[in-house]
Amino acid sequence: MPNTLLGSVTVTHPFHPLRGQTFSVLKVRVVNQVRLYSLDTDLGVLSVPEAWTDRQPVSGLPNTPWSPEVIQAVRQLVTMMEQSLDKD
Numbered sequence: 001m002p003n004t005l006l007g008s009v010t011v012t013h014p015f016h017p018l019r020g021q022t023f024s025v026l027k028v029r030v031v032n033q034v035r036l037y038s039l040d041t042d043l044g045v046l047s048v049p050e051a052w053t054d055r056q057p058v059s060g061l062p063n064t065p066w067s068p069e070v071i072q073a074v075r076q077l078v079t080m081m082e083q084s085l086d087k088d
Contacts, residue, residue, distance in 0.1 A: 009037055013052035014068055 006025035011018045023039035023046075030036070035050040050056060 009039065009048075009053040009055050011039075011048060011052060012054050012056065013048075016048070016052060018046075 006028060008022050008024050010020065010022040013019060018041065021041075023041055025037050026040050026045060027038040028035060029038070036047045037050060037053060037055075038045050038047050
């Protein structure tokens, strides 16, 4: 039976395979100053950091070199390189 006191969270990390899905929270714990949610999924219990959920801190996603903006910039660079090769 899901723990209704802990509620549910939606996975929001842009590259997580369960993005957009909502799960019951079974347990909340802190490891190395990172709050982890243990979720009840079809695959079993899965722990995800708070920053990967809709409960992420107000400051937003953690500082990561692979932010959506960086990935978009790399994509644009690759597209420009492909177009340059096509001209040759």
